[in-house]
Amino acid sequence: MDILGPYTPLILLIFVASMLIQAALTRSYRKWSGVRNARNLTGAQVARMMLDENGLTHVPVNAVPGNLSDHYDPLGKTVNLSEGVYGVPSVAAMAIAAHEVGHAVQDKVRMPALVLRGKMAVPLSLGMNLAPFMVLLGAVLHFSGLLWVGVVLFGAALVFHLVTLPVEFDASRRALAYLNGRGLSGGGEGQKGAQGVLTAAALTYVAGFAMALAQLLNVLGIARNND
Template sequence: MVIGPYTWLILLLFVASMLVQSYLGSTYRRYSQLRNSRNLTGAEVARMLLDDAGLTQVRVEQVPGSLTDHYDPRAKVVRLSETNYAVPSIAAAAVAAHEVGHAIQDQKHYTALVLRANLLPALQFGTNLGPWMVIAGVLLNLTSLFWVGVILFAGAVLFHLVTLPVEFDASRRALVNLYGRGLLSQSEVGGARQVLNAAALTYIAGFAIALAQLLSFIGMARRE
């Protein structure tokens, strides 16, 4: 069995993704152990920045787990993991400000965020069904089924692509707000930037793996 170039690329990117996840974990642990100079918890940072943005109706809640933080645009809630919600660390402030960045994007109808929300079904169907339809199309020699699977998976790849500007913009807003509001010192903002940059790498890796997988599917069609 000959392993194609796209398969090797996917394997290499998968290994790179694992290294990125490890880097994120170590960076987050480092700055989660460093208390910020204003002794503000993630929840306090989120509440201050939300109020500053006029988003007093957006709630801040705690959720179980580590790095399970997210903004829920439907419920209008910033949810912070238990490792960030009540912890006055640099990492907690960075993550909280990042999630508030998403809330501000929602408030301003940030184009990429709206597009990503519309592409969510494509992610769910494309990731779960796309590859299986591609495989079934090859095994059953059904060209139409194969290409439907490819198109569905392409939608998932597009979701990963649109996610990049959404996450980068939220991190940019976070750093500007943390320093501009005086919630972190200049040196602490440097630590926050490292945490957010490490997180951004995971999104880049996710997109790269999805794109390589899509190209491998297309390569299968060219070999047929």
Template sequence: MNDYYLLMLLLFGASVLVQSYLSSTYRKYSRVANTRGFTGAQIARMILDENGLRNVPVEMVPGQLTDHYDPIRKVVRLSQVNYGVPSVAAAAVAAHEVGHAIQDKVRYPALNLRARLLPALQIGANFGPLLVIVGLVLTSPGLFWLGIVFFAGALIFHLVTLPVEFDASRRALEILSARGYLVGPEVVGARTVLSAAALTYISAFAIALVQLLSFLGFARRD
């Protein structure tokens, strides 16, 4: 079990570094204006319209890196800075979120699967570890294995999230470059921002995987 604890510690440390890298990368390219002078909101609106998604609104939300696409309400939401600032980072993030809207339009399989699984898997992520711990404390195999099943479902959510996010970034970079919204080094900057964001999803999956393995390690020990 010591190996599991060591690996978990290393992964948590790596996760902190990844978050720090994302924050520093985002800050760097938030200060770099894009040549065309388009804000994130303008980029999002133009890409949406070009893809026949004129009915999808672009809204501003508070916070930093709170940007997301809501597949239920069919709306792209951008954080305040990305919404109104003509930076490379804003363009990258806006195009990425619109990438999710395009996925929704074309019924991208992984996005549809994630949307269907989300309610159940959120329960698994919240209650799985708790059930495992309660099962161990009360020496209840039933609760323990129920927690394992719940937590395994949360791991599946992290796994399904990876292709969804990677594909949205791929679509974003292709559009930004092909349509000339970003040029030259700006495209490289956008790729750097989106690659840094992708690392956070990879680290989340790795941590969830090691947590599940550590729980299974308790079962083998007992």
């Protein structure tokens, strides 16, 4: 019985790298959360301005509890900003708020990658809860059918992460273009700070994709070894 695949060390390495990336994001967020943006606008105000200018006056901006819990809800059509973003006039708050509105704009124009990600999210979340058990049971019982079901589910997760990358990168591109185009970033250090926060956030999605790839390779190795 072999339940540890050949890529287990790679998974551990990527896990450590992802922790370092998350720490870098936290440091960048904390640094630029303490720096006021050039226009002294809160995250909620920036979000409202960007939404209105993109014809999304019907989309509300809500405050939600938590730290870095900001997100756009495509079902409820709401932009949800964390406590450290909603009412704070910082460079970090400005960048994160504009990024979430970027997703709202993507939804308005029906960006294909965003639509696909939305359709995959619910069934994939259910499948990924079962995938590790499929692989474990298949390896323990030497039942290759269960193993290969697990492989398919991990493969679907990789596709989800792959689709997520252009969605997140595009939202950041829209955010920076808006902030710079309206002079909200203030140029110089403000622009550098906004870009730094969004770049650090983007790297977390790259790490997520790398982890999904390593996991898929690992379960493929397990499946082949147990055939």
